[in-house]
Amino acid sequence: NAGVTQTPKFQVLKTGQSMTLQCAQDMNHNSMYWYRQDPGMGLRLIYYSASEGTTDKGEVPNGYNVSRLNKREFSLRLESAAPSQTSVYFCASSDARGGTEAFFGQGTRLTVV
Amino acid sequence: AQSVTQLDSQVPVFEEAPVELRCNYSSSVSVYLFWYVQYPNQGLQLLLKYLSGSTLVESINGFEAEFNKSQTSFHLRKPSVHISDTAEYFCAVNPGGFKTIFGAGTRLFVKA
Numbered sequence: 001n002a003g004v005t006q007t008p009k010f011q012v013l014k015t016g017q018s019m020t021l022q023c024a025q026d027m028n029h030n031s032m033y034w035y036r037q038d039p040g041m042g043l044r045l046i047y048y049s050a051s052e053g054t055t056d057k058g059e060v061p062n063g064y065n066v067s068r069l070n071k072r073e074f075s076l077r078l079e080s081a082a083p084s085q086t087s088v089y090f091c092a093s094s095d096a097r098g099g100t101e102a103f104f105g106q107g108t109r110l111t112v113v
Numbered sequence: 114a115q116s117v118t119q120l121d122s123q124v125p126v127f128e129e130a131p132v133e134l135r136c137n138y139s140s141s142v143s144v145y146l147f148w149y150v151q152y153p154n155q156g157l158q159l160l161l162k163y164l165s166g167s168t169l170v171e172s173i174n175g176f177e178a179e180f181n182k183s184q185t186s187f188h189l190r191k192p193s194v195h196i197s198d199t200a201e202y203f204c205a206v207n208p209g210g211f212k213t214i215f216g217a218g219t220r221l222f223v224k225a
Contacts (some may be wrong), residue, residue, distance in 0.1 A: 042215040098209040099145040104156030
């Protein structure tokens with residue numbers, strides 16, 4: 001049981017380049033999330049998808065787009081990368097809202113130069 | 114809106130000593146409370162959670178946390194730490210929707 005799988009694990013981009021981070025979960029969860037983790041700031045929600053076919057902005061959505069491709073997959077796209085987007089990105093999934101546990105992928109370490 | 118404050122960014126402690134990682138939150142509504150742990154180069158894993166009922170919750174590896182509504186706190190404790198407990202610990206709150214708010218994290222460093 002793989003849980004939540006993210007690709008790639010590491011990426012270096014030049015300013016202005018675009019890329020898509022992929023995330024897939026095999027737990028049949030309805031909700032999926034993208035977070036970024038920066039030192040001293042914890043995790044901040046970028047976008048989430050409450051269920052297949054819906055997406056909503058989180059705390060820090062600017063510069064990002066998402067696609068809920070199907071129930072398993074939720075991708076995050078950077079259209080024109082900026083150095084401020086250097087971060088570790090985590091995908092997570094959960095069965096429902098509120099008090100349920102979120103399961104996290106291992107993260108993508110992105111550096112924008 | 115909700116917020117979470119983890120009062121210590123780093124906590125060094127000797128092996129077999131007790132430890133407390135402090136977490137305070139702010140919310141105008143009732144919230145669910147969580148502690149997650151992140152080992153180096155890994156994602157976060159749930160350590161324990163408080164939803165309702167008994168204010169003291171325990172994890173399988175000896176950690177416990179107590180919900181204190183009057184002080185809006187959810188401190189994490191362990192009576193005797195091991196080297197393997199070295200990790201970053203995140204306190205988090207959720208008011209019942211899809212947005213979980215995480216604290217900045219506390220790095221626990223257990224020394225031999």
